[in-house]
Amino acid sequence: MMFAIAMVAVLVTMGLALIRAWRGPTVYDRILALNSFGTVTVLFIAVLGFLNGRPDFLDLALLYALINFIGTFMILRYFLFGNYEEQGVD
Amino acid sequence: MSHLLIPRVITKILLPFIMLYALYVQFHGDYSPGGGFQAGVIFAAAIILYAMIFKVVEAERVIKPGVARALMAVGLLIYLGVGFLTMFLGGNFLDYDVLTHDPSHSQHYGLLAIEFGVGVAVAAVMITIFYSFVDPLRD
Amino acid sequence: MNPIILIVILAFLAGTAITIARVRGVFVAAMLTGIYSLLSASWMLALDAPDVAFTEAAVGAGISTVLMLSALALTTNREKRPDRIAVIPLMVVLMTGSVLIYVTLDMPLMGDPNAPAQVHIAPEYIDGAHDYHIPNIVTMVLGSYRGYDTMGETAVVFTAGLGVIMILGGARRVMSWQERQQKRREEGELVLEEVYPLPDADEVDPEGEVHPIDDDGGGAT
Amino acid sequence: MVVDVLSWILLLTGGTFSVIGGIGLMRMPGFYSRVHASGITDTLGAGSILLGLMLQAGLTTVTIKLVFILAFLFITSPTSAHALVNGAMTNGLKPKTQVQEGEE
Numbered sequence: 001m002m003f004a005i006a007m008v009a010v011l012v013t014m015g016l017a018l019i020r021a022w023r024g025p026t027v028y029d030r031i032l033a034l035n036s037f038g039t040v041t042v043l044f045i046a047v048l049g050f051l052n053g054r055p056d057f058l059d060l061a062l063l064y065a066l067i068n069f070i071g072t073f074m075i076l077r078y079f080l081f082g083n084y085e086e087q088g089v090d
Numbered sequence: 091m092s093h094l095l096i097p098r099v100i101t102k103i104l105l106p107f108i109m110l111y112a113l114y115v116q117f118h119g120d121y122s123p124g125g126g127f128q129a130g131v132i133f134a135a136a137i138i139l140y141a142m143i144f145k146v147v148e149a150e151r152v153i154k155p156g157v158a159r160a161l162m163a164v165g166l167l168i169y170l171g172v173g174f175l176t177m178f179l180g181g182n183f184l185d186y187d188v189l190t191h192d193p194s195h196s197q198h199y200g201l202l203a204i205e206f207g208v209g210v211a212v213a214a215v216m217i218t219i220f221y222s223f224v225d226p227l228r229d
Numbered sequence: 230m231n232p233i234i235l236i237v238i239l240a241f242l243a244g245t246a247i248t249i250a251r252v253r254g255v256f257v258a259a260m261l262t263g264i265y266s267l268l269s270a271s272w273m274l275a276l277d278a279p280d281v282a283f284t285e286a287a288v289g290a291g292i293s294t295v296l297m298l299s300a301l302a303l304t305t306n307r308e309k310r311p312d313r314i315a316v317i318p319l320m321v322v323l324m325t326g327s328v329l330i331y332v333t334l335d336m337p338l339m340g341d342p343n344a345p346a347q348v349h350i351a352p353e354y355i356d357g358a359h360d361y362h363i364p365n366i367v368t369m370v371l372g373s374y375r376g377y378d379t380m381g382e383t384a385v386v387f388t389a390g391l392g393v394i395m396i397l398g399g400a401r402r403v404m405s406w407q408e409r410q411q412k413r414r415e416e417g418e419l420v421l422e423e424v425y426p427l428p429d430a431d432e433v434d435p436e437g438e439v440h441p442i443d444d445d446g447g448g449a450t
Numbered sequence: 451m452v453v454d455v456l457s458w459i460l461l462l463t464g465g466t467f468s469v470i471g472g473i474g475l476m477r478m479p480g481f482y483s484r485v486h487a488s489g490i491t492d493t494l495g496a497g498s499i500l501l502g503l504m505l506q507a508g509l510t511t512v513t514i515k516l517v518f519i520l521a522f523l524f525i526t527s528p529t530s531a532h533a534l535v536n537g538a539m540t541n542g543l544k545p546k547t548q549v550q551e552g553e554e
Contacts, residue, residue: 002461004230006499009465011237013491016472018241020484021264022248028481028538030257034264035530036475036488039523040468041267043499045274046516050503051230057279058515059115059122060286063132064267065519066108067291069526070139071263073097076533077142078256078298093536100529104522115283119368123279131287138295159394166387169380184376197361201372208383215390216292222397223299 003051010047013040031075038068094143101143108136116209120198126205130212137213138220146224158217165211172203231275238272259297266290276339280367457505464498471495480546481538485531492527496520 017040021033042061049055116129141149173184181188186200245268249261266289274282337344354374358366361373371379467490474487500520507513 002458002502006461006465006502007230007234009468010499011234013468013472013495015237015241016469016476017488017491018244018264020475021261022244024257026481026543027254027257028534028543029484030260031534032481032484032488032531033475034260035527035534036471036491037264038267039492039496039527040472041271042519042523043468043496044271046500046503046519048234048275050506055503055507055512057123057274057282058512058519059124060270060274060279060283061519062111062515062522063115063128063283063286064270064290065522065526066111066132067135067267067286069104069522069530070135070291071294072530073139073533074142074295074298075256075260076530076537078302093540094533097529097533100525104525107522119365121364123283123365123367125280125368125371128283128287131292135287135291135295138292159390162387162390166383169383173376173380184380186373194361197363197369197373201363201368204372204376204379205368208379211383212386215386216296218390219296219393220299222393223296224302 003047006047007044007051010040010044014044031072034075035068035072038064038072042068097143101139105136105140108139109133112136116205117202119205120201126208127212129205130209130214131216133209133213134216134220137217141220141224146221150221153217155218155221158214158221161210161214162218165207165209165214168207168210169204172200172207176200234275235272238268238275242268242272255301256298259294259301262297263290263294266294280365453505457502460498460502460505464495464500464502467491467498468495481543482535482545485535489528489531492523492531496523496527 014037017033017037021030021037024030042065045061045064046055046058049057112129112132115124115132116126119125119129137149137153140152172186176185176188177183179188184200184204186196187193189196189199242265245261245265249258249265252258252261266285270282270285270290273279273285341347354366354370357374358364358369361369363369471487471489471491471494474490475484478484478487497520500516500523504513504516507516
């Protein structure tokens with residue numbers, strides 16, 4: 001039961017972060033939403049394992065945290081610290 | 091001062107753990123999700139992270155482009171080599187049972203060997219593709 | 230609970246796909262593709278396929294986003310706005326989609342014990358993995374039963390690497406940047422120092438922290 | 451029993467703060483205030499939920515993995531947020547000081 005409640009909270013947060021990623025309005029908001037979404041996905045996997053009674057797949061959560069970090073930095077590196085003229089509102 | 095100071099410090103701290111995690115995924119593939127392909131990708135991601143947060147030149151000092159190219163072939167050759175080894179020992183191509191006396195151990199050894207080959211090949215290919223993509227930008 | 234999770238995630242996937250189709254910034258689209266991959270990996274995990282989810286997260290969300298961004302850095306940032314709505318491709322997509330949906334009606338339900346895959350081949354895999362004491366059946370199937378297929382896949386990855394080398398990197402790119410710079414300086418051909426001042430060996434910060442090259446975008450640009 | 455109650459409390463707190471962070475990410479005006487909101491999800495929300503799960507798992511490998519995940523999240527997400535804000539600031543995104551009409 002408690003895992004179900006946590007799962008609902010996690011799914012709602014995922015949805016809210018996704019809506020921010022869909023709507024923008026600036027690129028920075030989208031990157032922020034991506035970062036937040038990644039964190040919530042890690043939580044999603046952890047809670048899902050407990051909800052199904054088989055918390056064996058936490059390796060995946062670790063991988064997601066890692067990929068999220070790398071992905072965010074990759075985007076930042078190309079987008080913000082690169083020499084691109086078109087930043088800001090897209 | 092560079093904008094990337096804090097990311098650099100954090101990346102320095104994290105990189106060993108990322109690589110260790112890649113090795114865990116590589117060699118624990120018999121027991122948990124994962125295997126050579128995923129491990130190779132994670133390892134390549136670690137190198138790419140290093141190249142992006144520091145510089146591509148720095149990463150090229152760690153793994154030279156030529157070495158990455160050679161490892162591409164080496165990975166595939168490890169896989170093929172296991173196949174030919176089993177043929178040499180009297181079995182069929184990629185028939186691991188002949189590797190040792192115990193079939194269960196043979197399976198484990200064979201899987202470890204081919205997963206290692208896959209991991210090396212995938213990591214080298216990803217790093218090579220990354221180098222090829224970023225290289226023209228610098229000139 | 231699980232069906233609800235699946236439906237919610239599928240709804241998220243649909244929304245992300247629509248957003249990808251609507252945005253014009255190519256970088257933003259690549260980023261949203263990363264979100265899409267992460268979501269589909271979560272969906273696969275909810276369907277009890279952790280190995281596939283692992284691959285999807287590592288490859289789809291990680292490496293392919295990275296490589297996509299690196300490739301996009303070679304081109305422009307903006308997608309061209311199409312002159313008109315392309316009718317024929319839309320028709321093709323809609324028809325293919327409806328055919329696929331129609332086909333799924335004939336497929337066995339998820340988890341159906343009488344599905345051909347479950348009665349025919351799966352028991353053999355499970356018995357084999359049990360006999361050989363390998364807990365992860367997926368690895369077992371990949372390495373042992375389908376060893377030839379996996380070898381082919383490795384060869385495909387290798388070929389992909391070869392293809393990229395042949396298209397993007399000529400023979401000269403085997404040298405690292407510094408070696409090439411050195412060679413050019415020796416040949417008196419070109420001096421890039423004015424653009425990217427190259428530090429001498431003894432001027433390089435031992436920590437490798439700050440190089441002049443960094444401040445205008447560094448290696449990425 | 452005590453452990454169950456504790457993990458109920460932690461999971462509820464974590465869930466609540468996650469949703470609060472999500473709502474903030476959704477509703478806050480301007481980019482910089484949204485960073486603040488997402489920080490709540492990343493730290494208090496994630497931390498509480500993972501702690502609650504740890505209490506449920508007991509002393510097993512699962513707990514160790516959860517500790518690793520928590521440590522990883524606590525290191526990486528502030529770094530990402532820092533780099534993001536730094537990049538936005540460098541690229542000249544001005545903080546929003548007033549809510550303007552007709553915008554969200």
